Amino acid sequence: xxxxxxxxxxxxxxxxxxxxxxxxxxxxxxxxxxxxxxxxxxxxxxxxxxxxxxxxxxxxxxxxxxxxxxxxxxxxxxxxxxxxxxxxxxxxxxxxxxxxxxxxxxxxxxxxxxxxxxxxxxxxxxxxxxxxxxxxxxxxxxxxxxxxxxxxxxxxxxxxxxxxxxxxxxxxxxxxxxxxxxxxxxxxxxxxxxxxxxxxxxxxxxxxxxxxxxxxxxx
Amino acid sequence: xxxxxxxxxxxxxxxxxxxxxxxxxxxxxxxxxxxxxxxxxxxxxxxxxxxxxxxxxxxxxxxxxxxxxxxxxxxxxxxxxxxxxxxxxxxxxxxxxxxxxxxxxxxxxxxxxxxxxxxxxxxxxxxxxxxxxxxxxxxxxxxxxxxxxxxxxxxxxxxxxxxxxxxxxxxxxxxxxxxxxxxxxxxxxxxxxxxxxxxxxxxxxxxxxxxxxxxxxxxxxxxxxxxxxxxxxxxxxxxxxxxxxx
Numbered sequence: 001x002x003x004x005x006x007x008x009x010x011x012x013x014x015x016x017x018x019x020x021x022x023x024x025x026x027x028x029x030x031x032x033x034x035x036x037x038x039x040x041x042x043x044x045x046x047x048x049x050x051x052x053x054x055x056x057x058x059x060x061x062x063x064x065x066x067x068x069x070x071x072x073x074x075x076x077x078x079x080x081x082x083x084x085x086x087x088x089x090x091x092x093x094x095x096x097x098x099x100x101x102x103x104x105x106x107x108x109x110x111x112x113x114x115x116x117x118x119x120x121x122x123x124x125x126x127x128x129x130x131x132x133x134x135x136x137x138x139x140x141x142x143x144x145x146x147x148x149x150x151x152x153x154x155x156x157x158x159x160x161x162x163x164x165x166x167x168x169x170x171x172x173x174x175x176x177x178x179x180x181x182x183x184x185x186x187x188x189x190x191x192x193x194x195x196x197x198x199x200x201x202x203x204x205x206x207x208x209x210x211x212x213x214x215x216x217x218x219x
Numbered sequence: 220x221x222x223x224x225x226x227x228x229x230x231x232x233x234x235x236x237x238x239x240x241x242x243x244x245x246x247x248x249x250x251x252x253x254x255x256x257x258x259x260x261x262x263x264x265x266x267x268x269x270x271x272x273x274x275x276x277x278x279x280x281x282x283x284x285x286x287x288x289x290x291x292x293x294x295x296x297x298x299x300x301x302x303x304x305x306x307x308x309x310x311x312x313x314x315x316x317x318x319x320x321x322x323x324x325x326x327x328x329x330x331x332x333x334x335x336x337x338x339x340x341x342x343x344x345x346x347x348x349x350x351x352x353x354x355x356x357x358x359x360x361x362x363x364x365x366x367x368x369x370x371x372x373x374x375x376x377x378x379x380x381x382x383x384x385x386x387x388x389x390x391x392x393x394x395x396x397x398x399x400x401x402x403x404x405x406x407x408x409x410x411x412x413x414x415x416x417x418x419x420x421x422x423x424x425x426x427x428x429x430x431x432x433x434x435x436x437x438x439x440x441x442x443x444x445x446x447x448x449x450x451x452x453x454x455x456x457x458x459x460x461x462x463x464x465x
Contacts, residue, residue: 149386153366153379153382153383154366154369154379156370156371156375157369157370160369163365163366163369166358166361166362166365167362167365167366167383169358170355170358170359170362170387170390170394171386171387171390173351173355173394173397173398174390174393174394174396174397177397177398177400178397178400181400191400194397194400198393198397201393205386205389205390206386209382209385209386212382213379213382216375216378216379216382219375
C-alpha cells in the first residue's frame with residue numbers, strides 16, 4: 001500500500017476539519033458555554049467548584065466531541081473522495097483513522113490545552129490539572145474514535161447529528177468512568193491504566209469498523 | 220446443528236417451520252409462564268431477607284434480565300451471520316429481535332426499580348453495576364433501531380445495523396467491566412455460582428421453569444415478527460410484479 005493517500009488524506013483532513021466544521025471554534029464555544037453555565041446552576045462556592053470542576057470539564061469535553069462529528073465523513077461522501085479511497089485495498093481503515101486523528105488535533109487538543117485556564121476559573125488545584133490534561137487527551141482521542149464509528153455509520157443520513165450522538169454515547173461509557181476516576185485519583189491510580197487500555201481497545205476496534213461503514217456509505 | 224440452520228435459511232422452509240413452531244411455543248410458553256406465576260403469587264413463601272412479598276417480583280425481573288442479555292447476544296450472532304454469509308433470514312431475525320430486546324431491557328429496569336424500593340430503599344442506584352449494564356444495553360438497542368430506520372434502503376440498513384451490533388457486542392464486556400469497578404450495594408449473583416445455586420429449591424424451580432416459559436414466549440414473538448417481515452417482503456414483490464405487468 002502506498003503511503004501517499006494517507007499523508008495526503010491527513011493534510012486534507014486538517015484543512016477540512018478547520019474549514020468545514022468551523023474547526024476548533026465551534027467545539028471551543030460549546031465547551032466554554034457548557035462550562036460557563038455550570039456555576040450558575042450548581043452554585044459558585046469555590047470549594048464546591050473545585051470538587052466538581054474536573055468531572056464537569058470531562059463531561060463538557062465528551063459533549064463537545066459530538067459537535068463536529070456529523071461533518072467528519074459527510075464532505076468526503078459528497079465530493080466523491082470516499083469513492084476513491086474505497087478503491088485502495090485495505091487503506092480505508094487507515095484513512096479513516098487519519099481523519100479521526102486530524103479531527104482530534106483540530107477539535108479536541110485545543111480544549112485539552114485550555115484545561116489549565118478553566119482549572120483556574122474553577123479553582124481546581126494545579127496538581128490536579130496536569131493529570132487531568134493527560135486523561136483528557138487520551139479520553140478525547142477515544143471519544144473521537146467511537147464518534148468516528150457512529151459518524152461513518154450515519155454518513156449518508158442527512159442531519160444525522162443526534163443519531164450520531166445516540167449511537168456513540170454508550171461506547172463512551174467505559175472511557176467516561178475510567179477518565180473520571182483518573183481525574184479524581186491521579187495518574188498513579190490503576191484507573192489510569194484502565195483508561196489507557198480503553199484507548200488502545202478503541203484504536204484496535206474502531207478503524208476496521210469505520211472502514212466497513214465507509215465502504216457501505218460509498219456504495 | 221449447522222444442517223438445521225442451513226435447512227431453515229430458505230425462507231419457504233422457514234415459513235413452514237414457523238407455522239407450527241409459533242403456536243406451539245406460544246402454547247407451551249404460556250402454560251409454563253402461567254404455572255410459574257401461580258407458584259410465585261400463591262405458593263412461594265415470602266422471603267424475609269429480600270423484603271418479604273416483593274420476592275414474588277423476582278419471577279418477572281430475573282428472567283427479563285437474562286432474556287435481554289440473551290436477546291442482545293442473539294442480535295449480535297444474527298448480525299454476524301448476515302455480515303459473513305449474507306443469509307437474508309439472519310437480517311430478518313436481527314430486525315425482529317431489536318424491539319423485543321428493547322422492551323425486555325425496559326421491563327428489567329422497571330421491575331428492578333420496583334424491587335429496589337422496598338429492599339434497598341431507593342428506586343434507582345447509579346452505583347449498581349447491573350442497573351448500569353442493562354441501561355447501556357437499552358441504549359444499544361435504541362441506537363440500533365434508530366440507525367436502521369434512518370437509512371433508506373433495506374440493504375443499507377442491514378449492513379449498517381450489522382456493523383453497529385457487532386461493534387456493540389465487542390464493547391459489552393468492556394462496559395460490563397467498567398461498571399463493575401464501581402462499588403455496589405446490590406447483592407452478589409446467587410443463581411450461577413461455582414458451588415451451585417444458593418437459592419432454595421422452592422424459589423429456584425418456579426424461577427427456572429418460568430424462565431423457560433418466557434424464553435419460549437420471546438422466541439414465539441421473534442418468529443411472529445420474522446414471519447410478518449417475510450410476508451411484507453413477498454407482498455412488495457407481488458405488488459411490484461403486478462405493477463410491471465399492467
